[in-house]
Amino acid sequence: MYLVMADADTFAEFYRDTYRGLVAQLVAYTADLGEAQDVAQEVYVRAWSRWRRISTYDDPRAWVSRVGHNLVISRWRRARTALAGLTRHGPPPDTPEPDxxxxxxxxxxxxxxxxxxxxxxxxxxxxxxxxxxxxxxxxxxxxxxxxxxxxxxxxxxxxxxxxxx
Missing domain, CATH: 1.10.10.10 (Winged helix-like DNA-binding domain superfamily/Winged helix DNA-binding domain)
Incomplete structure (x- = not known):
């Protein structure tokens, strides 16, 4: 479907065809539409920068799905680590306004x-x-x-x- 021509037109078509499904998938993972849209944006930025290669895959949609899932997991891990640090050390001290x-x-x-x-x-x-x-x-x-x-x-x-x- 997106195999030979790796250009802006094929990417735009791919984006239009897959965006809603990816966001729905990411909402199911995150339970947050805003976060899902942020992750989707990052996924498509990464896809665009690799589009010449990704467009030759049998199923480029599988690539964006996997990358989206990985990004959600990565964000979740960062949040968990930050929460553990906050729990262990408490909130950072207030920083006074510069004089x-x-x-x-x-x-x-x-x-x-x-x-x-x-x-x-x-x-x-x-x-x-x-x-x-x-x-x-x-x-x-x-x-x-x-x-x-x-x-x-x-x-x-x-x-x-x-x-x-």
């Missing part, structure tokens, strides 16, 4: 060139050494040092604060 100073810093960092921003964040917030950053970035140590110096120099006027006593 005005943090928001100002983030806004200022966004105005820097990406290499300077990465160097500053990795060094000052990530706790990486210059040598570690150089390895991660594939740049010489002196380049990282220059990025840090230029980044600090550019940030300084953006972050001046009034000191009141």
């Amino acid at each position: 005005a100073t943090t928001l100002d810093l983030v806004a200022a960092l966004r105005r820097l060139p990406e290499p300077q921003r990465r160097a500053l964040v990795l060094f000052h917030l990530g706790g990486f050494t210059v040598a570690e950053i150089a390895r991660m970035e594939g740049a010489p140590d002196n380049t990282v040092k220059a990025r840090l110096a230029r980044g600090r120099q550019a940030l300084a006027p953006m972050l001046t604060t009034e000191v009141t006593s």
Whole structure:
């Protein structure tokens, strides 16, 4: 049925012919229409990226059915693991809203060139050494040092604060 022509038209036809049945199958597994539709969307994205091969199968519908089932099981396992972690460790602590100073810093960092921003964040917030950053970035140590110096120099006027006593 979908054997020879592996193109957008055959995929669109396949999608139209099989979508409702796949969603019905997934609803039966998940008991949730929204989740079933999300899984179906992921299945068809995967099918489209492999359509040249899948379209040659004797029954491409069996492939999307199997992948859909596997995705549902995978989601169920992730949810079960997350629930076990939540039960074992409790909910994560509340994270306070960022204060005005943090928001100002983030806004200022966004105005820097990406290499300077990465160097500053990795060094000052990530706790990486210059040598570690150089390895991660594939740049010489002196380049990282220059990025840090230029980044600090550019940030300084953006972050001046009034000191009141």
